[in-house]
Amino acid sequence: MSTIQPIAGELEPHPDVALISRVREGDVSAYDTLVRKYERQIFRIAQHITQNREDAEDVMQDAFLKAYEKLDQFQGNSKFYTWLVRIAVNESLMRLRKRRTGKMVSIDEDIETEEGSVPRDLADWAPDPEQNYNQAELAEILRKTIQGLPQGFRIVFVLRDVEGLSTEETAETLGLSIPAVKSRLLRARLQLRERLSRYFHRKKGSGDTRLRETRDEK
């Protein structure tokens, strides 16, 4: 049974390395530990890409099963997590393609080509603006806002800012160049910021905390 070498440059082997060795030796409970560790992240990524709960459930299941079956192909020169994310991203895009009856789906779709400009909405936010909404309202605002981003921006933002992949890992996972990841990340962050400003901007003398969408005041 081959063992996985620690990632070059790291002093301590990543804790997943020992778990993967145990799985390779037939200890399926070690794989359960890996599932528990990453199931939320993988489900979230699948949900962000497919925007469909059933598809996201299927993707999560398929991604973990595929990773389990292909564990011998995992070389250990990247982190297990980023390898798993790559499988989940590919499964998600395949699922989208199926739903659209074979139409090609690329992470580039919906991307506008013009460069970002100086943001329009420059209203400052209230201090701790999320406290003006209850948890369900806030989750709805955050879902609605991120769902409105072009897919190619959304995936980069989710991998890089929500799930904590590095710029290099995000580029490798999505098959993009590092400058492309950086450019999309900046535009994703700025677009989200601008869209959230509708809900979070400082209200003049208002105690209004209801969930409502204020129009841009232009």
Add this chain to the structure above:
Amino acid sequence: MTCTEFLALLDDLIDDSVTPEMRIELQTHLRKCGHCEVILNTTRKTIEIYRSHEIYDLPAGLRDRLHAAIMARCKKGC
């Protein structure tokens, strides 16, 4: 430094990957420009809010179904 030049380096500033010299230039611009200060602070807040709030809950029973599926494969192959 113009606002456009500041914005081009916004991510590097947020991700803490600017040189000390560049940081001084950016901070100098920030002291003079309320707009860019708002953009920086609210962009940081945007990232923090998305990081700290779970917007998609893991469906109940999904983990058990996955476990059963893995066990079924395991019985066949390990």
